[in-house]
Amino acid sequence: MANFLAIHISPGLLYSAAVIWPIVCISVVWARFARRTAQRAKIGPDDWLILPGLLLVIGLTVTLLAGTAQKALGYPTPKLAPGTELTAVNDLQTITRKAYYASVLLNIAALTFIKLSCIFFYRRIFAKGVNKTVLTLIWVLSALLLIWGIGHFFAVMFACGNNFHYFWTSVENQLKCPADLVKIQQSLAISDVLMDVIILIFPIPLIMRLRMSRSNKFAVVGIFFLGAISFIASVVRLVIILQGLKAQFAASADEDFVTTTAIYFLYHEACFALTAVCLPSLSGALKLKGVQNMVEGFNEAFSNLSRSSLRSRKSNKDLAATKNHERLESARPSDGDIDIELAHYPLPLPDSKKITVTNEIDQKFTSA
Numbered sequence: 001m002a003n004f005l006a007i008h009i010s011p012g013l014l015y016s017a018a019v020i021w022p023i024v025c026i027s028v029v030w031a032r033f034a035r036r037t038a039q040r041a042k043i044g045p046d047d048w049l050i051l052p053g054l055l056l057v058i059g060l061t062v063t064l065l066a067g068t069a070q071k072a073l074g075y076p077t078p079k080l081a082p083g084t085e086l087t088a089v090n091d092l093q094t095i096t097r098k099a100y101y102a103s104v105l106l107n108i109a110a111l112t113f114i115k116l117s118c119i120f121f122y123r124r125i126f127a128k129g130v131n132k133t134v135l136t137l138i139w140v141l142s143a144l145l146l147i148w149g150i151g152h153f154f155a156v157m158f159a160c161g162n163n164f165h166y167f168w169t170s171v172e173n174q175l176k177c178p179a180d181l182v183k184i185q186q187s188l189a190i191s192d193v194l195m196d197v198i199i200l201i202f203p204i205p206l207i208m209r210l211r212m213s214r215s216n217k218f219a220v221v222g223i224f225f226l227g228a229i230s231f232i233a234s235v236v237r238l239v240i241i242l243q244g245l246k247a248q249f250a251a252s253a254d255e256d257f258v259t260t261t262a263i264y265f266l267y268h269e270a271c272f273a274l275t276a277v278c279l280p281s282l283s284g285a286l287k288l289k290g291v292q293n294m295v296e297g298f299n300e301a302f303s304n305l306s307r308s309s310l311r312s313r314k315s316n317k318d319l320a321a322t323k324n325h326e327r328l329e330s331a332r333p334s335d336g337d338i339d340i341e342l343a344h345y346p347l348p349l350p351d352s353k354k355i356t357v358t359n360e361i362d363q364k365f366t367s368a
Helices: 011-039 045-069 091-125 132-157 181-201 204-208 214-246 255-282 289-327 335-344 360-367
Strands: none
Touching: 011 045, 011 255, 045 091, 045 255, 091 132, 091 181, 091 255, 132 181, 181 214, 214 255
C-alpha cells in the first residue's frame, strides 16, 4: 500500500486546484441548468440539490485558499520546544486545524447534497418503466444518505461538546473530547466509500434492462462510472486517515503535511463528485445555443486579437513608408506614382483621355 503520509502537497498544487476546480464546477452546473431550459424540461429536485453542493464546494475553496495564503497549509509543521508537543499552542497549527475542521464539515454537507442529487437523478430517469420496488429502494437510499450526512455532520461538530476550541488548540485538548475522534473519522471514511459503491452499482441492472443497443448501454454505464473518480478519491482519503491515525504520534509524521494532504483529497473528492453527477445531464450540451454563443465569443475574441495584431504591423509599415517618402524631394510624381494613383482613382484624371456620354442612344430609341 502506498504511503500517503510521505506525500507533501505544495502551495502551488493547492492554488492550482483552488483556481481550476471552481471554474469547472460552476461551468458544469451552469450548463446543466442551461440544458434543462433549452429542452424546456422541468427543473427537478436533482437540479436544485446540486446548487447547495456547489456553494459548499466554493466554501471548501475559500478554506483552502485562506489556509494556504496564511502559510498554514502546504508548509511543514513549526518546530516546537521538546516535551511540549501535546500542550503547545502554535498560531499556524491552530489555522491548520481550523481549516481541517471546517473542511471536514463542508465536505460532509457537500457530499450529502451531491449524492442526494445523484439519487434523485436516478428517480427522474427511472420514474417510468420500473416497478414500485425500485422506487421504494430509491427512497430508502435517499433516507440512508440523509441519516449518513446529518449523523456524521453533527457527530464531528459536537464531538467535543460545546468546547469547539478543543479541535484546534492542542492535542491535549483533543484528548479531552468525550467522543472518540478516531472512531468518528474512521466511521466517516469507511461509510463514505460504502455509500459510493452503492450509488455506483445501483443503476447498472436498470440500465441493462433498457431497450437500447449494447453499445449505448455501455456508454451510459460509462457516464455513470465517471463518478468512480470521486470514489477513488474517497478511498485515498480513507487510507490517509487510517495511516495518519496510526502514525499520529510518530516522530516521522509531519502533522501539517498530513493534514494538508487530507484536505487536498477531501476537496478533490467533492469536486469530482459534483462534476460526475452533472455530466449525465449534459448529453449534447455542446449543441446548446448558449454554449455555442460562448464558444463563438471566444473565437471572435481571438480573431479580433489576431486582426488587431495584423493592423498594428501594417500601421508600423505604413508609418515607415511615410517617413521614407517625406525624405524624397521631388517636384512632380514619378510614372509609378501616377500608375498607383490611376489604379485607385475612380474617375479619369484631368489630363487623361475623356469619354463623353450623350443622350444620342435615348434619342434613337425615342425616334424609333
